[in-house]
Amino acid sequence: MTPGLFQRYRTPADFANARREELEQAIHSTGFFRAKTRAIQNASRMLVERFGGKVPRTLEELVQLDGVGRKTANVVLSIFGVPGIVVDTHVRRLSRRMALTAHDDPDKIEQDLMGVIPRADWSAFSLRLIYFGRQVCDARRPQCPSCPVRDLCPSSRHGGFPPWMAAHRAGRNGRAGRAGAVLARAAGPASGRIAGRASGRIGRGLTAVPRPRAVPTGVSGRRER
Numbered sequence: 001m002t003p004g005l006f007q008r009y010r011t012p013a014d015f016a017n018a019r020r021e022e023l024e025q026a027i028h029s030t031g032f033f034r035a036k037t038r039a040i041q042n043a044s045r046m047l048v049e050r051f052g053g054k055v056p057r058t059l060e061e062l063v064q065l066d067g068v069g070r071k072t073a074n075v076v077l078s079i080f081g082v083p084g085i086v087v088d089t090h091v092r093r094l095s096r097r098m099a100l101t102a103h104d105d106p107d108k109i110e111q112d113l114m115g116v117i118p119r120a121d122w123s124a125f126s127l128r129l130i131y132f133g134r135q136v137c138d139a140r141r142p143q144c145p146s147c148p149v150r151d152l153c154p155s156s157r158h159g160g161f162p163p164w165m166a167a168h169r170a171g172r173n174g175r176a177g178r179a180g181a182v183l184a185r186a187a188g189p190a191s192g193r194i195a196g197r198a199s200g201r202i203g204r205g206l207t208a209v210p211r212p213r214a215v216p217t218g219v220s221g222r223r224e225r
């Protein structure tokens with residue numbers, strides 16, 4: 001979809017001035033096409049009016065754009081070589097399974113990971129978790145018996161479904177949620193040393209499995225948290 005789209009619309013001004021129905025048609029296959037069209041055109045207008053038609057290179061500026069949350073901003077920053085932790089659904093799930101965080105909120109998970117992963121590895125670490133979540137640590141069928149980090153991951157002895165995540169799911173803000181956070185903290189030696197070893201192992205483990213064809217873009221029509 002994107003090669004044709006970017007051939008037709010080459011600049012933020014092109015997207016801003018496009019006929020709404022035409023743009024909706026062009027991105028129809030991605031789903032949520034109306035909300036995405038609205039966000040694309042609003043963000044493009046803002047790029048033209050506030051940033052001279054150029055994509056800004058700071059997180060603070062990027063999150064001002066319509067439809068852009070910290071996740072998408074960090075994806076964009078990584079393209080510019082600026083380190084950032086991208087917390088998508090895979091990073092969120094794996095960080096909690098590996099007990100690198102006791103939180104459920106993406107912003108808090110990002111802060112926790114920034115505390116245990118060296119800054120230079122932030123972007124690579126997120127990408128590794130995303131690929132690893134797709135290929136090994138699946139949401140419904142985690143492959144714990146053959147997982148290259150099973151001896152480091154506290155969820156391996158629970159088959160990938162640790163009690164701290166069940167408790168958290170049962171009541172995010174209630175007693176069960178707090179119990180989940182306590183269990184996760186108790187289970188997780190969330191140190192940079194363990195996280196770094198896990199990251200390296202995940203990287204090596206991924207060389208043995210085929211790469212997915214789609215590159216995660218973090219672009220979503222839904223509002224990010």
Ligand code: SF4
Pocket residue numbers: 097098136137138142143144147148149150153154155156159160161
């Ligand atoms: S041991 Fe299981 S839960 Fe832990 S990272 Fe590997 S697949 Fe995921």
